[in-house]
Amino acid sequence: MRLLRDDALNSANARLGTRFWIYPQPPFIPGYEQPDRVWLSIPRDEIGEGPSDLFMYVADPLYDKRPYGLAGLPPFDGARRAPVRPGPDRHFDNIDPTSRPFLAIHAYACVRFVLDIWQSYLGRPIHWFFNQSFPRLEIIPFADWDNAQAGYGFLELGWSDVDGILRPYALNFDTIAHEVGHLIMLSETDVPTAISPDGDFFSFSEAFSDCVSLISFLHFDSAIDRLLRRTRGNLLLYNELNRFAETSPERQIRLATNFRQMSAVTHEVHDRALPFVGAIFDSIVAIYHRDLVANGCADSRLLDVDIRELARDEFDTFRQATADAFSIKPLYFKLALTAARDAVGAALATALRTLDPNTLRLDQAANAVIAAADGAVAELLEENFAWREIIGSR
Known part of the structure; x- marks a missing residue:
């Protein structure tokens, strides 16, 4: 009976959500050197290694990756780093924030955090505008590129050059939230097919x-x-x-x-x-x-x-x-x-x-x-x- 009670308790706790670390501002900004521990709404038993879930997954290239463009779309088929695994308690707040694997965790957590917020405002799930081709969003936490972009089935993050120091956008919540904003807008308004020349689609985006x-x-x-x-x-x-x-x-x-x-x-x-x-x-x-x-x-x-x-x-x-x-x-x-x-x-x-x-x-x-x-x-x-x-x- 005790074993059954423990199993039931663990299952109930798993439904409470999953813990991650997120930097509200990049950690090189004074006052934001330490990340915040956040609870994401997705249960622990719905997140796999990577991290990954039914709506998104992290693909972390082992070697330098050039950005996606007209000639290339997901999925990434090159060599990948080993997917990040959760801790013994199945949360993801056990990884050192200064480590390389943390880029994957942080990028995923930021995307999921923003989705939690805007799905709450909408009162319904957000279904990706590209889901007829790609059921899940691919997150590239580090590409060899001085920019970041969201597109058809992907979000990829490069780096910024601040005073000669390269800093990954995967640790920049502002950048990630902005790119997810583009994905949310396209998913809710649909993709334009013939933009009016006097329209403001791109400015509004x-x-x-x-x-x-x-x-x-x-x-x-x-x-x-x-x-x-x-x-x-x-x-x-x-x-x-x-x-x-x-x-x-x-x-x-x-x-x-x-x-x-x-x-x-x-x-x-x-x-x-x-x-x-x-x-x-x-x-x-x-x-x-x-x-x-x-x-x-x-x-x-x-x-x-x-x-x-x-x-x-x-x-x-x-x-x-x-x-x-x-x-x-x-x-x-x-x-x-x-x-x-x-x-x-x-x-x-x-x-x-x-x-x-x-x-x-x-x-x-x-x-x-x-x-x-x-x-x-x-x-x-x-x-x-x-x-x-x-x-x-x-």
Whole structure:
């Protein structure tokens, strides 16, 4: 009987999920030298060595691999490193984060972590757009290439050159989340067949993927805690956040705190994406701000001003009030930020299925996000998309 009870207990524990280490920011960034231990929703008995599961697998080349292109697609048929095995408890948090095998574990964990988030927002599984040809996503944790890319059946990660030091993208959550964002968008909107010449498919793809990176980053408790401590809860003070972002290691926040409007962008797809990313972040900040006021953590007058145009004396007043409240009630700030994150993330995810990739324009995407949101959240999204000149004022 004891053996049966132990077996039942082990089976129940296996369904709780699987532990991994993930770096919210690359480990060479000050303040992020140590990874976070995370629980992924997939049970231990559904993950194999590699790691691998029914939807993805890691193929780690033994020798240098050139990137996939028009002449080549998965599966990788060259010599591979031995697949990484879990620990005795069948979790994957037993591997030294400084070891070579950890690249495979970290790349897999980041992809699965992002999928957990966005499947939760969608309320359903994400089925790969390439699943008629390849049932599983192939993850290449290290290719001999100074870039990273996601494509038809694959995600492959090269390296970046930082001050002459080559650093693998497999340890860069931001890069991986961005590339998974492209895969999610294509899987939800479908692949375009005849893109309109005046469309914004590629710009929206970059904007959506940057938003996936930003919102997924805000799912790390340590990242939220560090961000709020660093700013004393001052995310609602746009000028201060922008100054903070100029020198902060949180790349996702730096990218999102921009003042770009459509009248000032070029036709380059990444530049054209910036106003959309900015509007999404503006809306997260505005919802966060509204909740802080409702909970007595910020001056109610802040609801009546444009936080992008605060005078210095107003700025100091609101900053001190918020900092004082943060020192007393930090949990309210964290709850407000996570609620704002989820309200905007859910609207962004829900909007995808309503978009036609062939005729997609940024104003159509913005209106779809607004339509997917509830009440006051929709109003704030509409206001911020209008300020960015993505949609007209109403």
